[in-house]
Amino acid sequence: xxxxxxxxxxxxxxEVASDLFATRGINATGVDTIVAQAGIAKMxxxxxxxxKEQLIVEYLQKHDDNLRQGLxxxxxxxxxxxxxxxxxxxxEWIADPEFKGFSFINAFVEFPQAESAVNQxxxxxxxxxxxxxxxxxxxxxxxxxxxxxxxxSLLIEGAxxxxxxxxxxxxxxxxxxxxxxxxxxxx
Amino acid sequence: xxxxxxxxxxxxxxEVASDLFATRGINATGVDTIVAQAGIAKMxxxxxxxxKEQLIVEYLQKHDDNLRQGLxxxxxxxxxxxxxxxxxxxxEWIADPEFKGFSFINAFVEFPQAESAVNQxxxxxxxxxxxxxxxxxxxxxxxxxxxxxxxxSLLIEGAxxxxxxxxxxxxxxxxxxxxxxxxxxxx
DNA sequence: AGCGTACTATACAGGTCAGTACATTAACGC
DNA sequence: GCGTTAATGTACTGACCTGTATAGTACGCT
Numbered sequence: 340x341x342x343x344x345x346x347x348x349x350x351x352x353x354e355v356a357s358d359l360f361a362t363r364g365i366n367a368t369g370v371d372t373i374v375a376q377a378g379i380a381k382m383x384x385x386x387x388x389x390x391k392e393q394l395i396v397e398y399l400q401k402h403d404d405n406l407r408q409g410l411x412x413x414x415x416x417x418x419x420x421x422x423x424x425x426x427x428x429x430x431e432w433i434a435d436p437e438f439k440g441f442s443f444i445n446a447f448v449e450f451p452q453a454e455s456a457v458n459q460x461x462x463x464x465x466x467x468x469x470x471x472x473x474x475x476x477x478x479x480x481x482x483x484x485x486x487x488x489x490x491x492s493l494l495i496e497g498a499x500x501x502x503x504x505x506x507x508x509x510x511x512x513x514x515x516x517x518x519x520x521x522x523x524x525x526x
Numbered sequence: 527x528x529x530x531x532x533x534x535x536x537x538x539x540x541e542v543a544s545d546l547f548a549t550r551g552i553n554a555t556g557v558d559t560i561v562a563q564a565g566i567a568k569m570x571x572x573x574x575x576x577x578k579e580q581l582i583v584e585y586l587q588k589h590d591d592n593l594r595q596g597l598x599x600x601x602x603x604x605x606x607x608x609x610x611x612x613x614x615x616x617x618e619w620i621a622d623p624e625f626k627g628f629s630f631i632n633a634f635v636e637f638p639q640a641e642s643a644v645n646q647x648x649x650x651x652x653x654x655x656x657x658x659x660x661x662x663x664x665x666x667x668x669x670x671x672x673x674x675x676x677x678x679s680l681l682i683e684g685a686x687x688x689x690x691x692x693x694x695x696x697x698x699x700x701x702x703x704x705x706x707x708x709x710x711x712x713x
Numbered sequence: 714a715g716c717g718t719a720c721t722a723t724a725c726a727g728g729t730c731a732g733t734a735c736a737t738t739a740a741c742g743c
Numbered sequence: 744g745c746g747t748t749a750a751t752g753t754a755c756t757g758a759c760c761t762g763t764a765t766a767g768t769a770c771g772c773t
Contacts (some may be wrong), residue, residue, distance in 0.1 A: 348591065348750085358740090359769090362638070363637070363638065363639070364636060364637075364638050366636070367549075367553070367556070368729080369729070369730060369731080370731060370732080371729085371730080372729090378752075379751080380750060380751045380752065380753095381732080381733090381751095381752095382733085382734090382750075382751075382752095383749080383750055383751080385731095385732070385733080386749085390731080390732085391731065393689060395734095430623070433566050439596060439638070440635070444635070444687060445635050445689075446549070447554070447690075448627070448631070448632050448635040448636065449551060449636060449689060450551075451548070451549070451550065451551050451554075451626070451627075451636065461691075462691050462692065465688075465691055466692070486696075486703075487694070488702040489696065489697060489700045490681075490685065490700050490701070490703070492688070493680070493681050493684030493685050493700070493701055493704070494677075494684060494685070494704075495683060495684070495698065496682050496684040496687050497679065497680030497683040497684035497686070498680050499684070500631060500683050500687075501676070501679070501680060501683070502632060502653075503634075504648075504649050504652055505649065505653070506691075508676070509673075509676065510676060512682070513673055513676045513677050513758085514677070514680055516670055516673075516677070517677040517680070517681075517704075517708055520707060520708060520711045521704055521707060523706070524707045524711075535719090535720090555759060556759075556761080557761060557762080558758080558759085558760080558761090566720080566721080566762090567720065567721045567722065567723095568721095568722095568761095568762085569720080569722090569763085571722075571760095571762090572762070573719085573720090577761080577762085578761065578762090598743060612746080680737080696731080
């Protein structure tokens with residue numbers, strides 16, 4: 340509705356769509372809802388995005404970029420103890436009341452067929468997160484960084500689901516503690 | 527299609543629906559598809575189930591019963607080392623190529639609104655699984671069984687997602703190893 | 714033979730879905 | 744002022760959705 344002088348129309352649409360996808364689910368969010376919420380005409384949406392699928396893919400991309408950027412900022416600010424820094428950053432990310440789950444996990448569940456582009460992109464981003472963890476593990480002197488990265492990512496994804504299902508269940512703190520145990524066992 | 531002499535019509539419908547829900551996703555499976563696949567008339571489905579939502583809830587219930595029963599059988603057969611037995615049983619469950627994810631997680635993602643009955647049932651079953659793990663932990667002499675149960679359930683749910691996303695990624699073995707570390711740390 | 718039950722087939726209601734067509738209005742550079 | 748461009752509102756297509764209505768068929772029981 341409000342004239343988008345600062346941010347471009349395209350960004351505005353993507354932002355509104357991302358919000359709806361995250362809170363209501365992707366399949367449950369119709370294009371008409373996005374258009375109404377953004378206060379624009381449907382034609383405008385289809386001028387910037389050729390299909391709903393493209394909108395979904397860019398939504399996943401954006402969330403991945405945000406997560407990745409947040410992690411890198413924290414890692415750059417704290418060169419030693421990379422692994423602990425990363426775990427803390429991710430757990431804070433999950434603890435945020437605005438957190439609605441990792442988008443790539445939700446998208447993977449909503450698009451279970453391997454042929455779907457959304458499914459493929461989701462898998463890519465899950466692996467990218469693991470790779471980032473593995474790099475931190477390697478720089479922290481872990482012997483087998485890929486294995487630890489896999490284990491930590493299981494904890495992280497599990498914690499994200501558990502915290503969503505029951506806010507304040509303690510999943511985050513217990514995940515943090517478990518991560519500490521696994522890390523020291525891998526050193 | 528085939529005359530259901532052995533199993534009741536109701537069970538037949540629920541079985542077909544469960545299969546479709548698990549493989550294609552719940553929202554992506556229409557009632558017409560279930561009816562066609564089951565080889566029945568739509569009126570017959572609505573004779574036994576008052577709505578699609580009821581069908582979904584019973585699907586979740588059935589999967590939970592299956593998982594629960596499988597675990598109890600294994601636990602009864604091996605009274606000592608309950609925790610290891612349970613982890614092994616769950617990991618084998620996940621490793622099965624037919625495994626399509628924990629239904630309560632998928633349902634939770636597809637129905638994110640807390641008001642939804644499907645959402646509520648999903649959360650219940652997730653907690654029930656944690657309780658089962660906690661009992662095994664307690665019987666194994668763990669000091670704080672609830673905490674360990676939470677940590678193990680994070681690993682389990684994470685492993686289920688990871689294994690689905692990339693079959694044979696090693697998620698299961700690494701989760702098993704991580705579980706061992708956490709268990710021995712908690713004793 | 715006659716009745717009731719279980720199931721089927723077809724059609725429909727009322728709604729939402731993604732995506733398109735078209736005609737109109739507002740803003741801005743020249 | 745004029746032409747271009749961006750965005751709008753409305754209506755539509757064709758498909759799919761859950762759920763219902765109706766009429767007909769197959770079969771077992773008494």
